[in-house]
Amino acid sequence: MGYQFIHLETYSRKADAKGRSTSFIFAEASRKPEASIHVGNPLPPVVVYGVGVGAVQEMHDSAAATATINVKGGHTRKVAKDKKTLHTVVASYPATMADIRADPAKRAEAEEWEKRTIGWLRSRYDDDLKSVIRHEDEEYFHIHAYVVPVDEPGMSALKYHPGTMAKRAAMDSGKEGEDKKALSKKADAAYKKAMREWQDSYYEAVAVPSGLTRLGPQRRRLTRDEWQREKVQAKALQTVVDRAKKVKESGGQFITQTKSEAEAIRTAAAQDKETADKAKAAATAAREQAEKAREEAQEAQDRATRYSGITGRLRAMWDSLGESKLATKIKQEFAAEIARLQAFAKTIQERLRAEEKRRQEAEHVAREATRDAERARDAALKMQIERDRAYALLPPERQQELAAAWPTMSMTLRPRQKKEGK
Incomplete structure (x- = not known):
């Protein structure tokens, strides 16, 4: 087993600096040739929840074309094309498609992880979660979720970005005359805290019962033995949760x-x-x-x-x-x-x-x-x-002493993190 991976992004109809627009995202998801050059042998996506990619795109484009916002003077205008109107989430399971195809037990574990992930997505996005698809033509087993806030005034997808919303709230709470640099620093801290909480929510609901760790070994500079012990502990924690559930x-x-x-x-x-x-x-x-x-x-x-x-x-x-x-x-x-x-x-x-x-x-x-x-x-x-x-809280030297003193001890090692985005 490995560690969890989940990532979110919001997109607008206008392409960003990397050339990604809602049209490109839908084209890549549906495996259109012009958007799938990174895939050696493209395969059609597998719909695991909701509707297909084409139906989601039609739903999004139709709603975005008619969405309006209120402006001064009691007037309304259509939303701009650079307005974030699509929210996406990608989650990956730490097993290759080759291993899953060859081992029925691993496929069963991956599909159980998939069900838990969809349940977590539904709990957060409710009816705005329109589709979840699985791509089986890349190296790792992963899914994409598409959230379209068709009933949201102005069709703002940023309401589903916890970091952005927390940062805006922190900036809005600033007092008159407050140092802008200090306020910006506080807003950045609020952004990171909200994103960590978002990741923690997924960890508790999906990663723990699936036997996955919160972070990977490279991010925390763990040795191979330390990483192996952490994976054993994650598996043991999964067993405890499964028994409690039973x-x-x-x-x-x-x-x-x-x-x-x-x-x-x-x-x-x-x-x-x-x-x-x-x-x-x-x-x-x-x-x-x-x-x-x-x-x-x-x-x-x-x-x-x-x-x-x-x-x-x-x-x-x-x-x-x-x-x-x-x-x-x-x-x-x-x-x-x-x-x-x-x-x-x-x-x-x-x-x-x-x-x-x-x-x-x-x-x-x-x-x-x-x-x-x-x-x-x-x-x-x-x-x-x-x-x-x-x-x-222990210094690295003390950590090494403890690891040497109790080599059989199952321990999750977390470094002191100066900065962490999630």
């Missing part, structure tokens, strides 16, 4: 599964409760019917007392006796069913309480696992940053 995903899956199971149990319990309610209603109707039968039997007995003669009274008593037996039989038949339904309803309630408790415990365990994974990742990043800072 733990978080497993916790989420466990929570989802537990919620699904609990929901299924609640649904089944609801259905069982509905059945129990129906049975309870039937039992209530049976009791009412039995009570009605008892009342009818009582009425029959009352009528028997009014019968005249011994035969009539005997007949009335027999009828009353028969109706009383009927009421008793109904009560006996439904008593067992009522008791069974009451016991069943009680069991369902107990199951609901037990499953709810198990779901709450499972969610608690999953949340704790997620927090532990995130704390582990944060601790690893903080440890690396603090160690780099402490190590960078």
Whole structure:
């Protein structure tokens, strides 16, 4: 593995000092012959996000031709051709196309890096990110992103250049009478700080999970052994982040599964409760019917007392006796069913309480696992940053002594940098 490389540029319809205009950039991206003399065997670009280069150019040129800005007097005018209207980003993966074509594992790693990079670009540019293409006809695996601010008043692409925006803000904050040289120095420092933060954002979101370092060995004058140790550390950090991600995903899956199971149990319990309610209603109707039968039997007995003669009274008593037996039989038949339904309803309630408790415990365990994974990742990043800072404060002689004393120690070496643009 190697180190990250990502670069941004903004262009206008008018060519700059190097002859680069938006038309040239689109021509180079689409591999037109007049703009591709640096490529030995040009191949069509591969669209990995959004639309193709031709569609982006048409979108840009149409919007730029009609874009206007407000001027004094309440008037408007078309934007000048030297206005920056196209923002581009190029990111490269430290593997040659030959290696990627020959090794499926390296291709998988490069494509995973590509997905992370596109995700990072989308988070920064949102809907203004119109296209991301991959060139496979050059030495290294790399992609180009094209950002067109069609909805921005004046179609200013410089709003996406963090260094330029920070420098402008610093210059605008200058007080009246402030030394221009000091103000310019402060603005330059703001530019460099903003660009470093832009690079750091990409490092945390893409480089770390891809096993890449923040800077290369030559920029910091590292020896081969020091560079090898730093690459080993970057790979180890990638492993920590991957494990934390897997733990978080497993916790989420466990929570989802537990919620699904609990929901299924609640649904089944609801259905069982509905059945129990129906049975309870039937039992209530049976009791009412039995009570009605008892009342009818009582009425029959009352009528028997009014019968005249011994035969009539005997007949009335027999009828009353028969109706009383009927009421008793109904009560006996439904008593067992009522008791069974009451016991069943009680069991369902107990199951609901037990499953709810198990779901709450499972969610608690999953949340704790997620927090532990995130704390582990944060601790690893903080440890690396603090160690780099402490190590960078040491004089070169002391650094060499430490490297000789602990040759197996995995250490990221960062020099004290007097000036750094990103």
